[in-house]
Amino acid sequence: MQPILKGTGLVKRYGKVTALDNCDFELMPGEILAVIGDNGAGKSTLIKAVSGAVVPDAGTVELEGKPVHFQSPIDARAAGIETVYQTLAMSPALSIADNMFMGREIRQQGLMGQLFRRLDKAEMQRIAREKLNDLGLMTIQNINQAVETLSGGQRQGVAVARAAAFGSKVIILDEPTAALGVKESRKVLELILDVRSRGIPIILISHNMPHVFELADRIHVHRLGKRLCVIDPKDYTMADAVAFMTGAKEPTAAEAA
């Protein structure tokens, strides 16, 4: 099977720091791939390199087997890759619907839209309601409600729903449950599984081992700027994963990436 998203020999340096050191990466169709690693291992830099937020100094990125050269996250979004960052890029004072369509507003048909750039609010609200409904997020009663009135979990839900609504090929989630309580985390985890059941592959960066082991089909272990190994959570314990991450344990030749 061909990876949907693939990075080969990725390098990214920040001055003297090598954040990505000849790193390989593969996301397979339909899977949840967790990316784990110690602080500063280069996980964020890796996902930024495959989603246009940083341009690698060397290496190649392929989407569905074709080379891509994203110069910005906008390029990656246009290609169907959506990223939800730890710091949610949302405007608290705007409504759920407005936030979902931020940067890709729908204009009215005809002259009003083309000439006066008038927004088609009704259509955006309809689609927002439909998307949230699809993902079982209709506990959010009023899509015209300002995002600042939502709980942390609901906000994260809207961010994931937005990614799922527009990320036709790949969704990247950076620590989606980091700031959430137990109940809210649970909802977001269910939402992630729901997105996968729609066939959209997900890259999940997380420090939360129970969440990683619950959700991931495969785990990419990142250490010192590169992929150390990829493990199947069914064959390893959380302690094994942490040992790989921290360097307490080295992969065998068969396990190594």
Ligand SMILES: Nc1ncnc2c1ncn2[C@@H]1O[C@H](COP(=O)(O)OP(=O)(O)OP(=O)(O)O)[C@@H](O)[C@H]1O
């Ligand atoms: N914009 C930047 N400028 C300078 N150095 C950077 C920049 N971004 C990342 N780095 C450095 O690159 C290395 C990898 O950072 P990165 O954020 O990718 O790690 P991470 O694995 O995501 O860490 P964490 O789990 O703490 O978020 C670190 O040493 C970091 O200080």
